[in-house]
Amino acid sequence: QKEVEQDPGPLSVPEGAIVSLNCTYSNSAFQYFMWYRQYSRKGPELLMYTYSSGNKEDGRFTAQVDKSSKYISLFIRDSQPSDSATYLCAMSAVAGYSTLTFGKGTMLLVSP
């Protein structure tokens, strides 16, 4: 079992839909969780950062962490065509960008 599993997609939704993106992981020591958005031919940009369990909301984006299930989610409300990108989850047991384990990414396509 890979440390971080993420469905590659593509996930196609109409504009305005609620999108749910997910990652599962096997390392129970992970406590730092991040979601990145990566547009084609661009570097990733940080969307959400969560420490330990719980929810975090920022505008149309909500990140959820369920450590008991080893499952994290990113919800996008009122999705827009500009949200079309690849979404990467990343997680780490200790603080540090060098220790992050990334998922392979889910491609999201939002059609007008």
Add this chain to the structure above:
Amino acid sequence: GAGVSQSPSNKVTEKGKDVELRCDPISGHTALYWYRQSLGQGLEFLIYFQGNSAPDKSGLPSDRFSAERTGGSVSTLTIQRTQQEDSAVYLCASSLVGWQVNTEAFFGQGTRLTVV
């Protein structure tokens, strides 16, 4: 600069040749990271610089890979005797300080390396 700049954007090289990839971090950022993103794979950490020192180079896949950083700024990733499996997008990121996940790291657009 306004963001992390990487050059070249694309590089095609013949198997066995050496290549140098350059990263200009955001001005004032002390921490710099190199990652590799292969087709269908997640980002893979290569090396971390704090200033000009590399306290963590555990991700370098072989001794054909090396990196340096000078003046606490520009970094160069060198791949010697390139192999086809080295084909990937090489991403550089920088952050104001290191070892803190809640200090955002900003990524460059990457260098797409193709070894033929």
